[in-house]
Amino acid sequence: MPIATTIAELARHVGQTVTLSGWLYNSRSSGKLLFLVVRDGTGLCQCVLEKTAVSPEAFEAARRLGQESALRVTGAVRADERSVGGHELAVSEVEVVQSAAGYPITPKAHGIDFLMKNRHLWFRSQRQWAILRVRHTIVDGIRRYFNDHGFILIDTPIFAPAAGEGAQTLFAVDYFGEPVYLAQTGQLYVEAAMMAHRKVYCFGPTFRAEKSKTRRHLTEFWMVEPEIAYADLDDVCALAEDFVYELVQRVLRERRMELELLGRDLARLEAIQKPFHRITYSQAADILRSGQTRTTFEADLERAKARVEELKRLIAEKEAERGAAGIKEWKADKLAQEILDAREELADQEEAVRNIPTHMELAANFEWGGDLGGSDETIIARLHDRPVFVTHYPRGCKAFYMKRNADDPRVVNNLDLLAPEGYGEIIGGSQREDDLDALLERIKEDGMNPADYEWYLDLRRYGTVPHGGFGLGVERTVAWICGLKHIRETIPFARMMGRIYP
RNA sequence: UCCCCGCUAGCUCAAUCGGUAGAGCACCCGGCUGUUAACCGGGUUGUUGUAGGUUCGAGUCCUACGCGGGGAGCCA
Numbered sequence A: 001m002p003i004a005t006t007i008a009e010l011a012r013h014v015g016q017t018v019t020l021s022g023w024l025y026n027s028r029s030s031g032k033l034l035f036l037v038v039r040d041g042t043g044l045c046q047c048v049l050e051k052t053a054v055s056p057e058a059f060e061a062a063r064r065l066g067q068e069s070a071l072r073v074t075g076a077v078r079a080d081e082r083s084v085g086g087h088e089l090a091v092s093e094v095e096v097v098q099s100a101a102g103y104p105i106t107p108k109a110h111g112i113d114f115l116m117k118n119r120h121l122w123f124r125s126q127r128q129w130a131i132l133r134v135r136h137t138i139v140d141g142i143r144r145y146f147n148d149h150g151f152i153l154i155d156t157p158i159f160a161p162a163a164g165e166g167a168q169t170l171f172a173v174d175y176f177g178e179p180v181y182l183a184q185t186g187q188l189y190v191e192a193a194m195m196a197h198r199k200v201y202c203f204g205p206t207f208r209a210e211k212s213k214t215r216r217h218l219t220e221f222w223m224v225e226p227e228i229a230y231a232d233l234d235d236v237c238a239l240a241e242d243f244v245y246e247l248v249q250r251v252l253r254e255r256r257m258e259l260e261l262l263g264r265d266l267a268r269l270e271a272i273q274k275p276f277h278r279i280t281y282s283q284a285a286d287i288l289r290s291g292q293t294r295t296t297f298e299a300d301l302e303r304a305k306a307r308v309e310e311l312k313r314l315i316a317e318k319e320a321e322r323g324a325a326g327i328k329e330w331k332a333d334k335l336a337q338e339i340l341d342a343r344e345e346l347a348d349q350e351e352a353v354r355n356i357p358t359h360m361e362l363a364a365n366f367e368w369g370g371d372l373g374g375s376d377e378t379i380i381a382r383l384h385d386r387p388v389f390v391t392h393y394p395r396g397c398k399a400f401y402m403k404r405n406a407d408d409p410r411v412v413n414n415l416d417l418l419a420p421e422g423y424g425e426i427i428g429g430s431q432r433e434d435d436l437d438a439l440l441e442r443i444k445e446d447g448m449n450p451a452d453y454e455w456y457l458d459l460r461r462y463g464t465v466p467h468g469g470f471g472l473g474v475e476r477t478v479a480w481i482c483g484l485k486h487i488r489e490t491i492p493f494a495r496m497m498g499r500i501y502p
Numbered sequence B: 001u002c003c004c005c006g007c008u009a010g011c012u013c014a015a016u017c018g019g020u021a022g023a024g025c026a027c028c029c030g031g032c033u034g035u036u037a038a039c040c041g042g043g044u045u046g047u048u049g050u051a052g053g054u055u056c057g058a059g060u061c062c063u064a065c066g067c068g069g070g071g072a073g074c075c076a
Helices: A007-013 A056-063 A112-117 A126-148 A187-197 A233-254 A256-261 A266-270 A281-289 A291-323 A329-364 A374-382 A436-445 A450-461 A474-482
Strands: A003-005 A017-029 A033-039 A044-050 A070-079 A087-098 A172-175 A178-182 A199-207 A220-229 A277-280 A388-391 A414-419 A424-431 A467-473
Touching (some): A007 A087, A017 A044, A033 A056, A033 A070, A033 A087, A044 A070, A126 A199, A126 A220, A126 A233, A126 A474, A220 A233, A220 A474, A233 A256, A233 A266, A233 A388, A233 A474, A277 A281, A329 A374, A374 A424, A414 A474, A424 A474
Parallel strands (some): A003 A017, A044 A087, A277 A388
Antiparallel strands (some): A033 A044, A070 A087, A414 A424
């Protein structure tokens, strides 16, 4: 009897006859030899079928199987360097569970619109498979971290009442005739629970109606928000630092294979060590206006310009080569793909050439009091090899609940954590304003109605203490750890402006 | 809301100055005993996003709209 097993377990079965159950990822035929690349959810395995090993009918049936056909394959396991995963199966039997034809996602190149429309199938492709496995480990790592550190999980509501300002970035829902909104944070609720349990967190989906079409935005994304009592800004930073560090360590430990498959530069992740860098907003402003920033941007611009010229030359050369007489078809095909890749990079580089002067100007003319823009964050992060905390923002550009700084009333005790390599803000948080009068003042200042916040104000009336917390965006964290260009691949079914299918 | 780019076969893309719409892949037929997006030979595939306009003639030029991509603002 063959042993039923999975591809991940093959190393334990070398020399034995096993049965794999999975789907046909790709197949290549060589006359009397057939290579079936099978995936089973745990990995890929090349199954080699020799014509003489089975009946002519069985060989013919296997040869005609379409991509993603469901099948069971039985054969002897052997180690082979030439095979994906290092093991292969010398097939003695193929059982077709379902014969599939016309699978849309071929092993060739596809555009992003097509792939997103076929997201339900795209999961099966190697890169997507690896990304969602890393996401799983990050999500599990988040839960594990807080559960192991004495935090109590508090599920906060998704329907939120109309709350003063900011309603334009919220999704309105009809709630028995009343307009309510999909929550964009659980923070206020988690503060209430923190007063009961000391250390709490909420973890769930959150919704933003921002009309942002960028590689960093989703309209529905997951956020974890811890909140701790008897804590000041330093305590919140220390928590965020240890938490992010542990997440990275966990992924490096458990998902090395997936990161390698994604082509992630592991050295960049291994460089994530404590302590993270810490600068204040005012120091960030000085950095932005400094010669170092100017020089960095100028170097970037020169590099981008040089790359544009290089790519143009490269494309012209390849096009000439492709058009040359007597060229082999496979060679022309390869060149065509290289030209497409080069053009894509060219578009990116040309965009950089257009944008950098604007970014330079924004940085050079940065005025104390404004919020840091995307390009500003990028330059700050680029000058550091570890995540960097930016603290003490002007209170004018931050939310009403953030604690005013005792020494400098112009700023609040908040923190943003910028991921390295230009991945931007993955954490935003603060010490909270625990003084009733100060909080009331800020609510009025923002033109909101204190009556809407009565329950929240109660938290300051009855046993208020210094406390704080932060929110970490799961998808941005996954994008950073996986080294992905776009956030849409970090969540199973991305919800973005103008995209709701499937 | 604003700025830039794109839309041609099921998929990825060509199409010179405005002059008969074409490759590769997928699919079908045949060949090949170590392939790695296999390869080689043959075959099938079109309302060029939509609506107007200019022109003897529009995939190509103009206008509007739609959809998608990237960015600004805003944000995790």
